[in-house]
Amino acid sequence: xxxxxxxxxxxxxxxxxxxxxxxxxxxxxxxxxxxxxxxxxxxxxxxxxxxxxxxxxxxxxxxxxxxxxxxxxxxxxxxxxxxxxxxxxxxxxxxxxxxxxxxxxxxxxxxxxxxxxxxxxxxxxxxxxxxxxxxxxxxxxxxxxxxxxxxxxxxxxxxxxxxxxxxxxxxxxxxxxxxxxxxxxxxxxxxxxxxxxxxxxxxxxxxxxxxxxxxxxxxxxxxxxxxxxxxxxxxxxxxxxxxxxxxxxxxxxxxxxxxxxxxxxxxxxxx
Numbered sequence: 001x002x003x004x005x006x007x008x009x010x011x012x013x014x015x016x017x018x019x020x021x022x023x024x025x026x027x028x029x030x031x032x033x034x035x036x037x038x039x040x041x042x043x044x045x046x047x048x049x050x051x052x053x054x055x056x057x058x059x060x061x062x063x064x065x066x067x068x069x070x071x072x073x074x075x076x077x078x079x080x081x082x083x084x085x086x087x088x089x090x091x092x093x094x095x096x097x098x099x100x101x102x103x104x105x106x107x108x109x110x111x112x113x114x115x116x117x118x119x120x121x122x123x124x125x126x127x128x129x130x131x132x133x134x135x136x137x138x139x140x141x142x143x144x145x146x147x148x149x150x151x152x153x154x155x156x157x158x159x160x161x162x163x164x165x166x167x168x169x170x171x172x173x174x175x176x177x178x179x180x181x182x183x184x185x186x187x188x189x190x191x192x193x194x195x196x197x198x199x200x201x202x203x204x205x206x207x208x209x210x211x212x213x214x215x216x217x218x219x220x221x222x223x224x225x226x227x228x229x230x231x232x233x234x235x236x237x238x239x240x241x242x243x244x245x246x247x248x249x250x251x252x253x254x255x256x257x258x259x260x261x262x263x264x265x266x267x268x269x270x271x
Contacts, residue, residue, distance in 0.1 A: 014079050016063065016176040017141055018185045021149055022071035022168040027156070030207070031069035044207045046155060047072060050148055055230040057094045058147075059083040059139040063232050063252040064186040066193065067207040073189040075182070076141065077232060079250065083139035088125045095134040096121070098147060145171045183253055187264050194268045202268050210264055213257060234260060 023029045030044040044067045051074075055062050059082040064075040086094070101120055124130060137143040153166035176182045190202055190210035199205040203214045209231055216229055232252040253260065 016077050016182050018174045019074045019171050021171045024168045029070050052230045058144050060144040061232040064189045064209040066189050080139045091135050092121050092124045202264050
């Protein structure tokens, strides 16, 4: 029998996880539905935009992703220790970015917004019990996936003019216990479009972390300035020997990005 999630995921220990969410009722998450002729390609960007927002607020980092026609894969790193470094104001700010108060949503006056924000933050920061709860949730894998899947489901149902479930139950997750499991899973996720014969090569795949990293690398050649990215970087550059992590001190693997590219390319050719 599968291991219950509560036994797989410890809320107080850092760890890596492979997560999958799949659409129900033969619904198309993205791409073109050949039966109805409807094009849902734009929904891929919904997920990427939401991932970028969540990666900036949660103590959960994105190592790899791929978005297929009716499901997506994520490789995530839960960094509980990072959440412990946030002060009370930081926790409140992050939580309110994800769940802004209705009063601020409805207000059009920027000056009033500022006053409301300051007063709201001060009141919430004084509630130690609530801040502690939010700190726990901002380092929680299930809350990360909930904040990703719920908005996408609402948008899709609104667009499809229907109600009910959009996702096939809760997301599935698998703990990755060492670097070997992590690198294997990341390569598996990045090669999903090649394995499904949607793309010829990993770099030609659309909406995968591999293609995104290749694009970022191309831009860094033409523009030497550091490129902003929300994907967790690799340990160092094979060519320069310098860490690729800029603002983030963490890395997804203790190898260079070039070495990871070589591994995925070699595995893709075998497929």
